[in-house]
Amino acid sequence: MIISRTPYRLSFFGGGTDFPEWYLREEGAVLSVTIDKYCYLSCRHLPPFFNIKHRIVWSHIETVSSISEILHPAVREGLRFLGFDDSQGVEIQHQGDLPARSGIGSSSSFSVGLVKALTGMKGGMLGKMELARQAMTLEQDILKETVGSQDQIAAAFGGFNCIRFLRDGQIQVEPVTLSSGRVAELEQSLILLYTGTGRFGSEISKNVTKNFPMRSAELSEMRGMVDKGLSILSGEGSLDEFGRLLHKSWMLKRSLSNEISNATIDEIYQQALDNGAIGGKLSGAGGSGFMLFYVPIPMQAQFLWAMTPYICVPFAFTQSGSSIIYYDGPDQMLNGAEPSGIEGPYQKLGERDLPSLKANGRAKEKTLVGNRA
Numbered sequence: 001m002i003i004s005r006t007p008y009r010l011s012f013f014g015g016g017t018d019f020p021e022w023y024l025r026e027e028g029a030v031l032s033v034t035i036d037k038y039c040y041l042s043c044r045h046l047p048p049f050f051n052i053k054h055r056i057v058w059s060h061i062e063t064v065s066s067i068s069e070i071l072h073p074a075v076r077e078g079l080r081f082l083g084f085d086d087s088q089g090v091e092i093q094h095q096g097d098l099p100a101r102s103g104i105g106s107s108s109s110f111s112v113g114l115v116k117a118l119t120g121m122k123g124g125m126l127g128k129m130e131l132a133r134q135a136m137t138l139e140q141d142i143l144k145e146t147v148g149s150q151d152q153i154a155a156a157f158g159g160f161n162c163i164r165f166l167r168d169g170q171i172q173v174e175p176v177t178l179s180s181g182r183v184a185e186l187e188q189s190l191i192l193l194y195t196g197t198g199r200f201g202s203e204i205s206k207n208v209t210k211n212f213p214m215r216s217a218e219l220s221e222m223r224g225m226v227d228k229g230l231s232i233l234s235g236e237g238s239l240d241e242f243g244r245l246l247h248k249s250w251m252l253k254r255s256l257s258n259e260i261s262n263a264t265i266d267e268i269y270q271q272a273l274d275n276g277a278i279g280g281k282l283s284g285a286g287g288s289g290f291m292l293f294y295v296p297i298p299m300q301a302q303f304l305w306a307m308t309p310y311i312c313v314p315f316a317f318t319q320s321g322s323s324i325i326y327y328d329g330p331d332q333m334l335n336g337a338e339p340s341g342i343e344g345p346y347q348k349l350g351e352r353d354l355p356s357l358k359a360n361g362r363a364k365e366k367t368l369v370g371n372r373a
Contacts, residue, residue, distance in 0.1 A: 001044040002120045002329070006113035006322040007034035008097070008104040009154035010192070010283065010292055013225040013249050016256060018148035020140070022219060023165035029226040030150040031176070033160040035315040037097040039109040042326075043117045046089030053086055057093040059100075074111055077142045081134075082118045092117075098313070102194065103284020108151030109322075111135040116322045123329070128321060129171070132156035158321030162226060178233055185239055187317050191277075191303065193291045194311040195268060218252045225249050240278055243294030247279030254282075265291070268310070275299075275306035 009032050017028030046055060056062040056075050066086050070076035075092055084090060092114075100106045112135045119126055126134065135152040139145050153163050153173060160176040160183070225245055232241045250269070254261040261269075265282055268291060272280055276299030283290040290313070295303045304312060 001042060001326065002117050002324060003040060003042045003326040004113040004117040004120070004322060005325045006039045006041075006109040006116065006155050007158055007318050007320070008037045008039065008106060008109055009034045009151060010104065010190075011150060011154075012246065013229045014223055015148070015150065015284075016253065017219055017223040018150035018163070018165055019146075020149065020169075023149075024167055024169065026216070026220065027167055027223070028165040029223050030163045030165075031161075031226045031229050032150060032154050032163065033176075034154055034158045034318045034321065035104075036318045037104070037313070037315060039097075039106060039113050040095045041110070041113045041117050042093045043121055044091050045121070046091045048089065050089070053089045055089075055091040057091075073143055074107075074114060074138065078111070078114045078118060078138055081138055081142055082115065083122070084118065098290075099194070101289065103282065103289035105151035105154060105284070107145075108135060108139065108147065109155045111138050112152055112155040112322045114138075116324065120324055120327065128156045129173075131322065132171075154321075156321045159319045160317060162230060176230065176233065182233065182239075183317065186233065186242065188297055189239060189243070189294055191293045191295050191300065192283075192313045192315055193268075193272075193293065193307060194313060195265070195289060195291060196310070215256050218255055222249060222252050240294075240296060243278030243280075243296075245279065246281055246292075246294050247273075250279065250281040268307075271306065272303065276303040 011030060011032040014028060014030035017023060017026075018030050019028075022028055046053070052063040053065045054062075054067060054070065056064075056070055056072055058072055058075075060071065062069075062071055064070055067076060067079050067084065070079070079090065094110065096106060096110075098104055098106065100110075112131060115131060115134045115138065116126070119131075132149075132152040132155070135156070136149055139147050139152070140149075149165060149171065150163055153171060154161065157173055160178075162174040162176060164172040164174065166172070225248070229242060229245055232239065232245065261282065269280065269282075272291070272293050272295075277293040277295045280291060280293035283292055293303070
C-alpha cells in the first residue's frame with residue numbers, strides 16, 4: 001500500500017491569469033500558499049480473492065470489473081494515463097480534510113496526489129515540476145476541464161510561492177522569503193470561512209475564459225497585483241495594505257463574469273467588511289465555497305461573533321507539497337530527496353529556510369475556536 005498526502009492552497013492574487021488561454025498570449029502570475037489541510041489517497045493492488053477487479057472509494061463506493069467502468073473521471077483516466085490495465089486489480093481510497101468543489105484547489109490536489117501515488121506503486125518517482133505537469137495533462141488535456149495551472153503547481157511544490165507563467169509555456173516557481181514575524185503576522189490576520197455550498201469550478205471557468213478578450217485590462221491589473229502584494233509583504237509598512245489589495249483584487253475578479261459572485265456571496269462579503277475585515281475574496285473559480293478575509297487581530301473577536309452562521313476553519317501555512325507518507329513496498333525511499341523539476345532560474349526553498357509556523361497555527365486555532373465558542 002502507498003499513501004499520498006497533498007496540501008490544499010490559498011491563492012491571494014493573480015487568479016485567472018494562470019489559464020493557458022491567457023498566459024500563452026499575455027503571461028501570468030499568481031501569489032499563493034499551501035495550508036495544513038490535505039487530500040489523502042491510499043492505493044494498493046487488490047488481492048485476487050474477490051469477484052471484482054477494482055474498488056474506488058470516494059463520495060461513492062465503486063466496485064467494478066474493468067477500469068472503463070469507473071465513474072470517477074480522474075481515477076479512470078489517471079489509471080489509463082499512467083499505464084494501468086485490468087491485469088491486476090487496484091483499490092483507491094480518498095479522504096479530504098475539506099469539502100470538494102469549495103475553491104481551495106481540491107480537484108488539482110486530488111490529481112497531483114493520484115499521480116504521485118500511482119507512480120509510486122510502479123516504483124517511480126517524479127520531480128515536483130514533472131508531477132505538476134502530469135496533473136495538468138490529466139486535467140486539461142485528457143479530461144478537457146477548463147482549469148488553470150496554479151493549483152497543480154501549488155499542490156506539487158507546497159509553500160508560499162510566486163508562480164510565473166510565461167508565453168512559451170514555461171513556469172517559474174519563486175519561493176517568497178520573509179521574516180518569520182512577518183509571515184506569522186499575515187497568517188494570524190487571515191480568516192477562512194466556509195459558506196456551506198459547493199460548485200463545479202470548471203463550469204464557471206468556461207464562462208470566465210470566454211470573456212478574456214473583453215477583460216484584458218482587468219486581467220493585466222490582477223497580474224500586476226502579484227508584485228504589489230510581494231512589495232507590501234517585503235516592506236516595513238502595515239500589512240493592512242495587503243488586505244486592501246485583496247479587496248481591490250476581489251472587485252476586479254467579480255467583474256470578469258456574472259457567475260463569479262452572487263447575492264449571497266455579496267451579502268456575506270459586506271457583512272464581513274462591516275465587522276472588521278479590510279478585504280477578502282471568494283476562493284477559487286467563484287460561485288460558492290470558502291471565503292478568505294484579512295481581519296486585523298484586534299477586530300477578530302467582533303468579526304467571528306458577527307459571522308457565527310458560517311464555519312471558521314483554523315489553518316497554518318505549510319512548506320511541503322505532495323508527499324508519500326506511507327509505503328510498504330521494497331526498501332526504498334520514495335519520499336526521499338527528489339529533483340526539484342523547476343524550470344527557469346528559481347530554486348525551491350528548503351524547509352529549513354522557511355519559518356516554522358506550527359506553534360502560531362495552534363495558537364490561532366485556540367483563539368478562533370475560543371471566540372466561536
